[in-house]
Amino acid sequence: MMEWLNIILQGVLVGGLYAMFAAGLSLIFGVMRLVNIAHGDLIVLAAYVALVVTTGLGINPLVSLLVVVPLMALIGYALQRGILNQTLGPDLLPPLLVTFGLSVIIQNGLLELFTADSRKLQAGAIEVSSINLGGGLAIGTLPLIQFIVAIAVIAALQLIFYRTALGRAFRATSDEPAVAQLVGLDNRHVFALAMALSLAVVAIAGVFLAVRANFDPAIGPARLIFGFEAVIMGGLGSMWGTLAGGIILGVAQAIGAQIDPGWQLLAGHIAFLIVLAIRPEGLFPKVQG
Amino acid sequence: MAPRELLKVSNLDAHYGDFQALFGVSLSVAAGQVVAVIGANGAGKSTLLRSIAGLMPARPDAIVFDGAPIGDTPAYRVVARGVAVVPEGRRLFPSLSVEENLLVGGQLGRPGPWTLQRVYDLFPVLAERRNQPAPSLSGGQQQMVAIGRALMSNPKLLLCDEISLGLAPIVVRDIYARLPAIVAEGLSLVIVEQDIVQALHAASHVYCLQEGRVALSGAAGSLTRQAISAAYFGM
Numbered sequence: 001m002m003e004w005l006n007i008i009l010q011g012v013l014v015g016g017l018y019a020m021f022a023a024g025l026s027l028i029f030g031v032m033r034l035v036n037i038a039h040g041d042l043i044v045l046a047a048y049v050a051l052v053v054t055t056g057l058g059i060n061p062l063v064s065l066l067v068v069v070p071l072m073a074l075i076g077y078a079l080q081r082g083i084l085n086q087t088l089g090p091d092l093l094p095p096l097l098v099t100f101g102l103s104v105i106i107q108n109g110l111l112e113l114f115t116a117d118s119r120k121l122q123a124g125a126i127e128v129s130s131i132n133l134g135g136g137l138a139i140g141t142l143p144l145i146q147f148i149v150a151i152a153v154i155a156a157l158q159l160i161f162y163r164t165a166l167g168r169a170f171r172a173t174s175d176e177p178a179v180a181q182l183v184g185l186d187n188r189h190v191f192a193l194a195m196a197l198s199l200a201v202v203a204i205a206g207v208f209l210a211v212r213a214n215f216d217p218a219i220g221p222a223r224l225i226f227g228f229e230a231v232i233m234g235g236l237g238s239m240w241g242t243l244a245g246g247i248i249l250g251v252a253q254a255i256g257a258q259i260d261p262g263w264q265l266l267a268g269h270i271a272f273l274i275v276l277a278i279r280p281e282g283l284f285p286k287v288q289g
Numbered sequence: 290m291a292p293r294e295l296l297k298v299s300n301l302d303a304h305y306g307d308f309q310a311l312f313g314v315s316l317s318v319a320a321g322q323v324v325a326v327i328g329a330n331g332a333g334k335s336t337l338l339r340s341i342a343g344l345m346p347a348r349p350d351a352i353v354f355d356g357a358p359i360g361d362t363p364a365y366r367v368v369a370r371g372v373a374v375v376p377e378g379r380r381l382f383p384s385l386s387v388e389e390n391l392l393v394g395g396q397l398g399r400p401g402p403w404t405l406q407r408v409y410d411l412f413p414v415l416a417e418r419r420n421q422p423a424p425s426l427s428g429g430q431q432q433m434v435a436i437g438r439a440l441m442s443n444p445k446l447l448l449c450d451e452i453s454l455g456l457a458p459i460v461v462r463d464i465y466a467r468l469p470a471i472v473a474e475g476l477s478l479v480i481v482e483q484d485i486v487q488a489l490h491a492a493s494h495v496y497c498l499q500e501g502r503v504a505l506s507g508a509a510g511s512l513t514r515q516a517i518s519a520a521y522f523g524m
Binding site: 165168169171172174175176178179180181182183184185186187 | 342343344363364365368369373374376380381382383384385389392393394396397438442
């Protein structure tokens with residue numbers, strides 16, 4: 001019994017990471033109806049940026065966030081202004097194709113620069129420390145930090161979206177792009193700010209991913225799938241729903257892995273299909289006013 | 290001395306692809322003046338407003354506002370210069386509350402008389418509904434939000450596109466009754482309307498568009514019904 005409780009607990013903590021994968025994806029889709037196929041690869045790119053920063057400056061990966069987050073946000077702004085804005089329009093296909101191409105470019109670029117070797121960020125003693133909850137239950141310090149950060153990220157996004165002028169601009173531009181221009185909002189700038197925010201979240205997710213496990217240039221697409229599944233399960237447009245979706249995915253994978261290590265990914269996908277079959281609109285769909 | 294000219298549209302053409310919607314339209318609005326643009330469906334009224342607002346490309350000097358050519362200025366910069374639009378069909382931001390719709394209208398922070406409080410003074414019913422989602426309001430109230438949203442940018446020129454569209458006559462009268470209070474703050478008004486009676490009543494000068502051309506123009510009092518219906522229907 002305790003063993004299962006432990007597994008579920010670990011699954012919940014991993015779910016926080018999946019929620020961070022998903023949050024940036026959900027944000028971009030919500031603001032500009034852009035499905036970013038390169039999202040997973042951008043997470044991996046952030047991990048490599050963190051690798052360069054940590055080895056170059058000799059700092060802890062968690063400290064490197066101070067550099068990686070603004071850097072990725074800057075990349076996000078430039079990417080949107082330089083490329084993605086040109087693909088937006090009534091047709092959903094061009095942004096899909098362009099971000100797919102971007103995904104291929106990032107993967108191959110990283111392969112050229114860093115080879116296909118697995119890498120990992122070293123966070124030191126914190127990686128193996130844990131907090132004993134008694135009764136045989138223990139949670140790792142790092143997964144706990146990761147989960148708390150995930151909740152903070154979701155709460156911050158929620159706050160930005162519904163309580164700030166920037167969030168108002170995001171929602172207004174998403175609602176009525178043409179009218180948003182009539183109140184003085186430059187859509188291209190607003191979209192670029194949304195992408196910058198998305199990649200700031202991607203940077204956090206990438207660093208935690210890289211501390212938690214090995215990474216190589218090819219693992220992006222699988223992270224994209226996890227992100228998609230968490231977004232869809234949670235319900236499009238709901239940030240807290242995204243967290244719930246991530247947790248369901250994390251727990252399902254943990255339970256699957258316990259039954260048979262080969263079932264880890266399958267169990268996650270099955271949980272996704274079950275949710276989709278029962279509630280196609282997701283668990284917490286955005287309530288339309 | 291004649292009042293200062295605020296907006297001058299000269300010889301403006303507009304196209305949607307191969308279709309030409311405006312042919313050499315010229316129009317002038319003085320500071321503090323109320324001008325009505327009337328005409329049948331498809332006469333080019335909305336296209337004219339879209340061009341002035343910067344949503345349609347035009348020759349730079351075809352539209353001169355406050356002394357500066359703005360024909361090729363994008364919409365979000367035209368607002369910053371002091372042109373606000375109440376779009377046809379209201380087009381509120383549905384996921385924003387009433388107050389958020391107003392705040393987003395004022396997000397450029399142009400200085401001037403209009404604040405959230407002043408808009409609520411003009412339309413008290415909006416203050417009661419400030420936290421409701423915009424789509425939950427009645428059509429007339431939504432039109433008030435649309436006007437308030439435009440005023441929040443403290444424009445020198447307010448362009449109103451079909452504010453009577455889809456509203457009950459009593460509501461239309463109510464909204465038109467507030468216009469003098471708005472003009473009294475020193476801005477100019479261009480009203481695009483199909484409701485000729487309201488337009489002639491509110492405006493001092495009238496332009497009648499027909500198939501993309503100015504068919505008739507003159508002081509509101511000087512135009513006879515016959516002349517207007519001739520220009521309106523092309524008979």
